[in-house]
Amino acid sequence: MVPKVLAYATNSATGPFEKTVIERREPGPTEVFFEVKYAGICHSDIHTARGEWGPVSYPLVPGHELAGIVTQVGSEVTKWKVGDKVGVGCFVDSCGECEFCKGGQEQFCTSSEKPTVWTYGSQGRDGKVTDGGYSQGITVEENYCCRIPDEIPFEAAAPLMCAGITLYSPLTRWGAGPGKKVAIVGMGGLGHMGVQIAAALGADTSVISQTMSKKDDGLKFGAKHYYALSELDELKKQRGTFDLIVTTVSAEMDIDLLISLLKTGGALVDVGLPEHPSTIRLGALCGGNKILAGSNIGGIAETQEMLDFCAEHGLAPQIEMITGEEITEAYDKVVASKVRYRYVIDTSSFGSVDEA
The missing domain is CATH 3.40.50.720 (NAD(P)-binding Rossmann-like Domain)
Incomplete structure (x- = not known):
């Protein structure tokens, strides 16, 4: 059964964010599905959604700062179990074989057949355009998740995956x-x-x-x-x-x-x-x-190193929690430097698919 989840998408560079239902694929043998609990709003989400960095395929569900709980694991998954707290950043897949993937810099994957798959607005392995973290769940290859240490406040962990x-x-x-x-x-x-x-x-x-x-x-x-x-x-x-x-x-x-x-x-x-x-x-x-x-983000191993460093030193972003209905307004406030210092979307505010 393919999971259906609620998400917030925009249909144009100038349009508002509106609630929608999207489908996530059933986890394959080496994939996990996790419920996204929190999603950070990055300024690059805004640049992308507003078409400031080039052509965009709409409708667009942004979000590459995700924190959630694993609820399904594939038959060959070894790194995660149901109930684990995980984070996902800017990308969700790559070839795993090129010099950069093997060197822990998957964001620079050079494969022409299986290049880096960005968390949203990219072509995934299923041939579909990826939807991001402004949603209540996502399916990801197990190697592209990071462990969120218990020492980091869960609601503040998502922005660490990019910021x-x-x-x-x-x-x-x-x-x-x-x-x-x-x-x-x-x-x-x-x-x-x-x-x-x-x-x-x-x-x-x-x-x-x-x-x-x-x-x-x-x-x-x-x-x-x-x-x-x-x-x-x-x-x-x-x-x-x-x-x-x-x-x-x-x-x-x-x-x-x-x-x-x-x-x-x-x-x-x-x-x-x-x-x-x-x-x-x-x-x-x-x-x-x-x-x-x-400098362009970091690879998976370095991202985990960063999370562990933040946990060790008691570091976390200062956040303002918002609902899905506040995303459009939040974009304008980010541009106007009126947020201190990262908006985080509480996906429980979306309601349930049955109510949509």
């Missing part, structure tokens, strides 16, 4: 830790996790934000210093002092300014994905052997 790993990966890759001065640009859903993770890694952590309005929060999350782009004179005093800067903002930024803040040999890493192209003066890089890089 958490998106910051953990570049911070660890580029050496954030004791003796390093690190800045997180932007204090939104991604940035507030970056501040917590960088501080827990032992780095001297700073926030660079548009204004000083979130200073108290930034310090509470572990930052030692807080700077605002609206107070450039103070920020410019930090030129040449940072080992690592991670920018999380999806709006256009003065990249040259950020590069000027780096030490010789320092790295500026972008995870924010602005809609429009950015420009830089290449001399700003060459003049100090500086590095400009990007």
Whole structure:
């Protein structure tokens, strides 16, 4: 019997989210079905749903920050049992055989026949377009789920599957830790996790934000210093002092300014994905052997490592819980930076399929 679940979908780039019923496939031998209890709203959901990153197949059910409870397992599943708490992030399948899949970077799968399958808006192994986590259940290959530790509040775990790993990966890759001065640009859903993770890694952590309005929060999350782009004179005093800067903002930024803040040999890493192209003066890089890089989530093993790290250090996103009927309004509030710091959808608010 194919599970039918309630979900929220949008039918156009400008349309509202409306309740609908979608079908999930019965778990195959190596798959699990889990009830999605909570789903985070990521800014990339908004970019995608509103057609800002290219053509979209509608109706679209977004959501790639999922936390739920396993209720069915396939006959060959060995990693999970009914009742386990699991999370799913941005992708749900890949070839498993290419150099990147074998190297724990499944998000960069190079297979032409079985490429990375994104959690929504992608062609799944059944030939259908994938529906995401704004739903009450999903069927996933067992290898693409992560264990959610009991130490992490279950209702706050979902955003870690994207926001958490998106910051953990570049911070660890580029050496954030004791003796390093690190800045997180932007204090939104991604940035507030970056501040917590960088501080827990032992780095001297700073926030660079548009204004000083979130200073108290930034310090509470572990930052030692807080700077605002609206107070450039103070920020410019930090030129040449940072080992690592991670920018999380999806709006256009003065990249040259950020590069000027780096030490010789320092790295500026972008995870924010602005809609429009950015420009830089290449001399700003060459003049100090500086590095400009990007980072794209993380593989399954690294995501599990991040979850375990957060559990060990008591880290979790600060969330605001919403219902399915509030998704449309929540999108506008995210764009207007009115959420502190991640909206999480409680799927129990959807009701039941029998009532739909």
